[in-house]
Amino acid sequence: MAQLQKVHGSMNQFFLLDQTELDSKLTQEQLVNLATHITDQNKGLLDGADGLLVVDDTDDDATLGSMQVINADGSIASMCGNGLRTVSRYLSEKFGQDEFSVQTQDAPLQVKREESFADGVPTFSVEISPVSFARETLPFDNLNTDTIVDQQLPELDDDLTFTAISVPNPHLISFVDDAVLDSDTLENLGTKLNGDNPYFYDGVNVSFAKIIGKNKLFVRTFERGVGFTNACGTGMSATSLAFCLNHPGAASFEEEITVYNPGGMVKTRVHDTNGEYHIDLIGNATVTNTVEIPEADLHASVLDNAEIAETGEQASYEKFVSAVRAAEEV
CATH class of the missing domain: 3.10.310.10 (Diaminopimelate Epimerase; Chain A, domain 1)
Incomplete structure (x- = not known):
């Protein structure tokens, strides 16, 4: 057997x-x-x-x-x-x-094995890398830019700003408020960019994130090849990096970030070595x-x-x- x-x-x-x-x-x-x-x-x-x-x-x-x-x-x-x-x-x-x-x-x-989050909840830390912002690693086209970091993309949405990171899975991230998070915007955008489209022609994982507090996020992901998932590990990792880059007053490199998701919670730690990044993803x-x-x-x-x-x-x-x-x- x-x-x-x-x-x-x-x-x-x-x-x-x-x-x-x-x-x-x-x-x-x-x-x-x-x-x-x-x-x-x-x-x-x-x-x-x-x-x-x-x-x-x-x-x-x-x-x-x-x-x-x-x-x-x-x-x-x-x-x-x-x-x-x-x-x-x-x-x-x-x-x-x-x-x-x-x-x-x-x-x-x-x-590596980490101290358990709770009794009966085995916990491990894993390295998330390599990290890239380059267009060809995601890949995307027809957006009039070679990198996307906290930018408006009117081709995708009239109001939101986006960051695109490969880790190496491709991720498109936007920080949003409750109204957007509770709307059908994420589903519509995720469906659009994972169907036949001229922008992310190989598809892309799309994450919306809400800032809860210092080093605290809630992240929901529409995952390429799957649709909505309870959590996406590389999505939460890429979003943590975008958090540190785009909102330095609310997030810090080298410190633990708590990331909540529909399936529970993980912790991340974003490392910056002279502009080279990698992320620790810690969870059950x-x-x-x-x-x-x-x-x-x-x-x-x-x-x-x-x-x-x-x-x-x-x-x-x-x-x-x-x-x-x-x-x-x-």
């Missing part, structure tokens, strides 16, 4: 598969088929998920393993901060190490369920014979989130 985990970071939910534990690894086509089937909200397992995290070997002796992120629509994400935390926990427990590197699509990234790595399934069924994306068990960790996470929301009234 093959084993998977249902995991989440800030309720950004995934299934996690370790290819190295299989008798025969799935092909890339089989992995994409599995991702689209198992994450389906109606026909998948456990009400679906936002994507599939694939753990595999790495050629780099300095890393413990590699991570591939396959979105629910079958597209490949460059990175996923929430997912990387859960992969970090998996590899930490598998190899008995608390600080190491994981190979992602674009770079090996440092990760929760395993809600274990799944056993015949390996042949896994290759064929047949889910009927899956055996599912709960871990009990979700209750601890929900208790933590309730306490956070009650304390901050968010």
